[in-house]
Amino acid sequence: MxxxxxxxxxxxxxxxxxxxxxxxxxxxxxxxxxxxxxxxxxxxxxxxxxxxxxxxxxxxxxxxxxxxxxxxxxxxxxxxxxxxxxxxxxxxxxxxxxxxxxxxxxxxxxxxxxxxxxxxxxxxxxxxxxxxxxxxxxxxxxPHAGPVAASFRHIMLAWNGSREAARAAFDALPFMIEAEKVEIFVVDPDEDSDDEGLAGVGIAAALTRHGVKASVATRQTKGGTVEDAVQNRLIETGADMIVIGAYSHSWLHRLLYGGVTRTVLRSSPVTAFLSR
The missing domain is CATH 3.40.50.620 (HUPs)
Structure with missing residues (x-):
């Protein structure tokens, strides 16, 4: 591609x-x-x-x-x-x-x-x-500041098992295949669920078959927000690109609570790749 x-x-x-x-x-x-x-x-x-x-x-x-x-x-x-x-x-x-x-x-x-x-x-x-x-x-x-690049060393895929996240993951394959590592980051996974799709295991395996060096990391918000968890993880890992499926929640949810998409568009410290 x-x-x-x-x-x-x-x-x-x-x-x-x-x-x-x-x-x-x-x-x-x-x-x-x-x-x-x-x-x-x-x-x-x-x-x-x-x-x-x-x-x-x-x-x-x-x-x-x-x-x-x-x-x-x-x-x-x-x-x-x-x-x-x-x-x-x-x-x-x-x-x-x-x-x-x-x-x-x-x-x-x-x-x-x-x-x-x-x-x-x-x-x-x-x-x-x-x-x-x-x-x-x-x-x-x-982003506002920082280097402008066309290839990326460490990519973070924000994963929630949605159609939009799947679209973004495969749209971003040209960047992921060449990255040194790709982290599938899952916030608040259901620990009692057997659904590998929601847990990020399935998408990690699929990307690996394309030659992507993929791993999975999870985080519980514990009263915080998904937006903060994503932003903090970007800083912790030093990722230089975030891949996100945009607007995967309903318009009412976005109106009342904002959302990761809006936060990324306004304040992501790194290049963002968004698909819907």
């Missing part, structure tokens, strides 16, 4: 460098084509104090949008041209102006998506959570 078409979500200057570094690293490794996607919001109609459309304001907004899009296209081309990779740029105008939400047509014809981790307090973040939920393709999320 390989990744031959990569979509890079370029929302703003703040995230463009790291997203493109990640996309270039992956494309160089797999010989892939990169599609850069950026969206600007359509100028909204405003009225003047007299009740007539403020065409001057709308024109200024449109000009600013074009200028910003052109600046990002130039940055994209400047980063890609020396790489020797094939690439293309797609700029759009949409009601939301969100490059992640506007990229779905491109994403669904790609092998993998590269996006930036959500930055707290920024008003220029793309909606990566909705992208992960709707894309149908794996999303490679580059």
């Amino acid at each position: 390989s990744f031959k078409t990569i979509v890079a979500i370029v929302q703003s200057e703040q995230d463009a460098e790291r997203v493109l570094d990640g996309a270039i690293a992956l494309a160089s490794r797999f010989g892939a084509h990169i599609i850069g996607v950026h969206a600007e919001a359509l100028p909204m109609p405003y009225t003047s104090a007299t009740g007539f459309p403020d065409t001057e304001f709308m024109q200024v907004s449109a000009d600013l949008n074009k200028e910003r899009s052109a600046k990002l296209r130039t940055l994209f081309q400047k980063k890609l041209q020396p790489s020797g990779l094939s690439f293309e740029w797609r700029a759009e105008e949409t009601f939301s102006g969100d490059s992640a939400l506007s990229s779905l047509a491109s994403v669904r014809a790609a092998d993998i998506v590269v996006a930036a981790q959500r930055e707290a307090g920024s008003d220029t973040n793309a909606d990566i959570g909705s992208l992960v939920y709707d894309a149908g393709r794996p999303v490679f999320v580059v």
Whole structure:
């Protein structure tokens, strides 16, 4: 399995460098084509104090949008041209102006998506959570800080026996096969259950048949949260990638309790690979 078409979500200057570094690293490794996607919001109609459309304001907004899009296209081309990779740029105008939400047509014809981790307090973040939920393709999320890599030494698979976790595990095989070790991490396993799928034994055996150096580790939350258990395990083991099946709980559970997916998208200290 390989990744031959990569979509890079370029929302703003703040995230463009790291997203493109990640996309270039992956494309160089797999010989892939990169599609850069950026969206600007359509100028909204405003009225003047007299009740007539403020065409001057709308024109200024449109000009600013074009200028910003052109600046990002130039940055994209400047980063890609020396790489020797094939690439293309797609700029759009949409009601939301969100490059992640506007990229779905491109994403669904790609092998993998590269996006930036959500930055707290920024008003220029793309909606990566909705992208992960709707894309149908794996999303490679580059963290705020730390090295941008295309191969990983120690990968942690967050496992709960769900359909989403299974999808993520096999989507991430190209990375897992080359890793020095892959830990299947299970939080709050049912110690009285004979279900090897939930305990991580079955997925460990399946991955091992692919040549993955897999092991299983478990942790009881003991009143804590699954999110904290996952984050703490990442730090303890020094893993440099987390693989997770996204949104495996119901929308009501996520609304009331949050979830591992949201925590990973906002604060994972390492590269995250998410599938659903």
